[in-house]
Amino acid sequence: MRRQPLQCPFCDNYLANPVDIRIKSLEITGGICTCRAVYVLDRRGHNLGEICLDALTFLCKGDIDKALTLMPEDYEEETLDYDTHTNTISRREDKRGRTGKLIFVRLKNL
Ligand SMILES: [Zn+2]
Known part of the structure; x- marks a missing residue:
């Protein structure tokens, strides 16, 4: 399985680790890319909707x-897919949702 540093899939910018963010009533763990893309972490991998x-x-x-x-x-x-321990991503489809x-x-x- 190929792992790579956290990068924006739209512009290939390298990104910082997701951080806890609060805006109004929204609480997420994620970040913003310079291309205006946003990213949000789902730690458990089974709550995508x-x-x-x-x-x-x-x-x-x-x-x-x-x-x-x-x-x-x-x-x-x-x-x-995202590994919070190593801050790396992979495009492997894991339907079991363990990552x-x-x-x-x-x-x-x-
Ligand atoms: Zn980007």
């Missing part, structure tokens, strides 16, 4: 109402 909405809400600066109006064609989404996941989203029309 909820984490995806968190990521979209983060993208909308904590505005969940705006996040809920986003259509799939409005944004790009990538999910990567953490990082969800990246970026609005297309910015």
Whole structure:
């Protein structure tokens, strides 16, 4: 399995470890890339729907109402396996969901 440093899937920028972030009522662990993509960590790897909405809400600066109006064609989404101990990612699909996941989203029309 190939592992690589944490990088943005959209612009290949190297990224910092996810950190705890709080915006309005939203509490996530993640970060922001210079290309305006945001990423959110799902430590358990089995809650992707909820984490995806968190990521979209983060993208909308904590505005969940705006996040809920986003259509799939409005944004790009990538999910990567993430190892919190080594801060590395891999693109191996692990359907058993034992690894953490990082969800990246970026609005297309910015
Ligand atoms: Zn980026």
